[in-house]
Amino acid sequence: MAKLIRYGMVGGGPGSFIGKVHRMAANLDGKMRLVAGSFSSDSEKSRRMGSQLNLQPDRVYESYQQMAENEAALHEDKRIDVVSVVVPNNLHYDVCKTFIEAGVHVICDKPMTNTLEEAEELCRLVAKHNTLFALTHNYSGYPMVKEARQLVEEGTLGTLRKVVVEYPQGWLARSVENEAEVWRLNPNIAGISSTIADIGTHAEHLVRFITGAEIEELYADINTFVDGRTLEDDANLLVHYKNGMRGILYASQVSIGEENALKIRLYGDQAALEWEQEQPNELRLKYPDKPEEIYRRGNSYLSEAARYHNRIPAGHPEGFIEAFANIYSNVADVISARKSGAQPDKLAMDFPTVQDGARGVHFIHKAIESGKQQKWVDMDYTPPT
Known part of the structure; x- marks a missing residue:
């Protein structure tokens, strides 16, 4: 042992x-x-x-x-x-x-x-x-996210056309108690970004993990809705990928009523898939000419990667800690x-x-640059190896 x-x-x-x-x-x-x-x-x-x-x-x-x-x-x-x-x-x-x-x-x-x-x-x-x-x-540790990546690699979705990834939270929808002490809102600690660095980078990585696609260029609309804040609390991005795919990335911490609603919808020319973090044990596949399929964690029909990262039988939920x-x-x-x-x-x-970390930091800085300058920015980047 x-x-x-x-x-x-x-x-x-x-x-x-x-x-x-x-x-x-x-x-x-x-x-x-x-x-x-x-x-x-x-x-x-x-x-x-x-x-x-x-x-x-x-x-x-x-x-x-x-x-x-x-x-x-x-x-x-x-x-x-x-x-x-x-x-x-x-x-x-x-x-x-x-x-x-x-x-x-x-x-x-x-x-x-x-x-x-x-x-x-x-x-x-x-x-x-x-x-x-x-x-x-x-x-990226969820078994059904690994299943989504496998389905993309196998060509089940066909040529990828569009991705919509959203990560709304509501915990900063209003000024919070002792807001000056919330380090994620303090540029001296959090850096140049709050929402994009905290949750937007998760959304960006999720797309890259499932699809393998790298961003070619992006345009970011960043906002600070709550008075007195220095860093953004809401962001909406248009994203062009090198493989021709187009994307929408929405990250927000002022989406009142939302808890931790990370969700991805990925559309190819043959099928589409959908996964959401608050219901992580299911992966949905949609087709133009037959009924929707629901893949569930813990079953033998899943890919080797999904089974490898699974612990307990189907019907017994796994979640955040397990990922x-x-x-x-x-x-x-x-x-x-x-x-x-x-x-x-x-x-x-x-x-x-x-290297994933470096790509994430590059994404954060380019998104903030785009948002501040209100322009498309080039995203071509290769981290050191």
Whole structure:
């Protein structure tokens, strides 16, 4: 039996929603064990979080720099194999860089960095130090999203013509309590974008993951509806893809009443498909001359990729945590293979990489550029390898 992969976490301290999600995902399949962390810049909070998680006190650190240095100095049978980075955007680059240079694999929340220069430097560092880097575009972890990609690859939809992807939320529809403290609205922390960086990049990656299509050019209409905000809270994009497909991307956090309504509709010249995150266990196929088909997670008729990323039988819903867990599970399997000198399973290699991160940062910056200048912008881009 493969040994548990030891992981550490930077961020995810008391009250952190996303830190808790990452820990649940990492623990779900019994392949990883949390052994170290620097959970907050407040050392008392970090110690308290470490105590709650039953970590050894000497593996709970006051800073991520101290954590990287001390962990790298430990024997290879004790130190962390991978670090989970769940800090605000402005810290992603420094934290990731520090651990990559220490020879530690990285799992990082999106967007990868706040600037394209930082993103490209991480690409170069990952290649230089031969580390794994996984970006948690968790929606690519859903089995039915992987089924959608397989159907596109098999030509079931025919030639792709149009995609409509939407990600509406309503939690910022009105001014929120202590809005100045919401880091996603603070350009000093979030960077140049709020809504596009937070959820628009998920929508863009979902299209790219399913179709493999790269954007040729885009036109963005960005808006800030709530008075007093510096960054956008709504965005509408027209997108032209290199394969001739045309797209509409809508990301909004002022769509009142919406919760987390990510949805994609993809139209070819033979068929169409539809998937929505709030009903993730179903994938709908539509045809011009026969009834609609509904594919359901957990069934034997699905593709190998969808079955590989499935845990329980049909009729038992899987969701958000499991999609995150598929990324963690795959990273654990690839690290285990590396340790044993084996070739990783191709299906385990199915997670977003540092290059996906760079493409996402490029998308964010170009969308904001287009929105501010009110013009079409060229999207041609190849990240460093």
